[in-house]
Amino acid sequence: MITVMGQVVISGGGTGIGLAAARLFVADGNRVHIIGRRAKVVQDAAATLNAEFGADRVVAHTADLTVLADVERVAGAVAESGEPVDVLVNNAGGIVGGAGRDATLAEIEAEYRANFEGNVLTAVLLTHALIPQLARPGGAIVTLSSIAAVRGPGAYGGAKAHLHAVTYEWAASLAADGIRANAVAPGFTEDTEFFGPAMSEQARANRIGQSLLKKPGTPDEVAEAIKYLAGATNVTGQILHINGGTMLGR
Ligand SMILES: NC(=O)c1ccc[n+]([C@@H]2O[C@H](COP(=O)([O-])OP(=O)(O)OC[C@H]3O[C@@H](n4cnc5c(N)ncnc54)[C@H](OP(=O)(O)O)[C@@H]3O)[C@@H](O)[C@H]2O)c1
Known part of the structure; x- marks a missing residue:
């Protein structure tokens, strides 16, 4: 496994996949900036990682990355270190969905705007x-897409497919x-906030049943892939x- 040493920025690094990636990069000796909208979540995550590794290398930023002024403030704070950013992980995002075929136009508009802003605009x-x-x-950019980019659902999947296009453009x-x-x-990746507080056993079993390996994915497995691409x-x-x-x- 290639080790990356330096400065790393992870959007949505306070929970789930982003937190698992933050742990890997901190373990390798990097300074890691984690960003999220909930101050307590990112601050607690940074404190936990700093305590775990006996370090002071995790910095929490409270920001809504759909808001330009917040993005500029975070970029300014990262620049204060005077060091380059070696790895940027565009992980913030999630699904806003379920408007369904009987939805009103206003509900469909809200669903598409939320998925675009939350997944595409945050990363871009x-x-x-x-x-x-x-x-x-x-420098390396690693962006979180989804299996949904290839098979839907439309509003969320389309937003993730958009991230393929910008990945090709940036490359x-x-x-x-x-x-x-x-x-x-x-x-399907468990132990994150992606699916909300509760998923029925049936829904979980359906997702696991679709995989050849008959198991849910874990944040650590995705984090290992992020780390691989960061150093590949x-x-x-x-x-x-x-x-x-x-x-x-x-
Ligand atoms: N779990 C899965 O099955 C799965 C599958 C495919 C793809 N993914 C993708 O993997 C990524 C990580 O998801 P996860 O499963 O780890 O879920 P998660 O625990 O909900 O992580 C998403 C993180 O993004 C942050 N975030 C969301 N919107 C933000 C915004 N506007 N500005 C700043 N931070 C924001 C959230 O914190 P705040 O709410 O505090 O802002 C949260 O920490 C997402 O892009 C998701 O679409 C997940």
């Missing part, structure tokens, strides 16, 4: 704010600076699927 704004600070050469436009851009596309010096413009064989190929 943060990336463009941090591009000037990315290490040249050697092409930043390669000359020695910066790589890739995405990780997880399938000959990989750019790729989408790495982590779904236990729920979907083959692509």
Whole structure:
């Protein structure tokens, strides 16, 4: 496994997959910035990781990354270290859904706006704010897509598919600076806040049943893929699927 040492920024690093990735990067000696809207969540996560590793290298930022002023404030705070950003993990996001076929136009509009803003705008704004600070050469962008990008549902899946397009754009436009851009596309991953407080046993069993390996994914498994792409010096413009064989190929 390639080790990345330096400065890492992880959106949504206070919970789930982002927190698991933060733990891996802190364990490798990096300074890690974690960002989320709930102050207590990111502050508690930073305190836990700093205590766990006897370090003071995890910095919590409270910000809504759909809000330009928040994004600019975080980018300014990261710049205060005077060090380049080696790895940017665009992990913030989630599904807002269920408007359904009987939804009103207003409900459909709200669903599409929320999924676009929460998944696409968060990643695009943060990336463009941090591009000037990315290490040249050697910087890496890893963005969280989803199996939904390939098979739906539409509002959320479309937003994640959009992230494939921007990943390809960043890979092409930043390669000359020695910066790589890739995405990780997880399938069903447990022990995060993604599905809310409760999932029925039936819904859980259905998801597990769709995978060839007949098990749920874990945040640690996705975090390992993020870390791999962060250090994979000959990989750019790729989408790495982590779904236990729920979907083959692509
Ligand atoms: N779990 C799965 O099965 C699965 C499958 C495929 C893809 N994914 C993707 O993996 C990523 C991580 O999800 P997860 O499963 O770890 O769920 P999660 O625990 O809900 O993590 C999402 C994180 O993003 C933060 N966030 C959301 N909107 C934000 C915003 N506007 N500004 C700043 N932070 C924001 C949340 O914190 P705050 O609420 O405090 O802001 C939270 O910490 C997401 O992009 C998700 O779409 C998950």
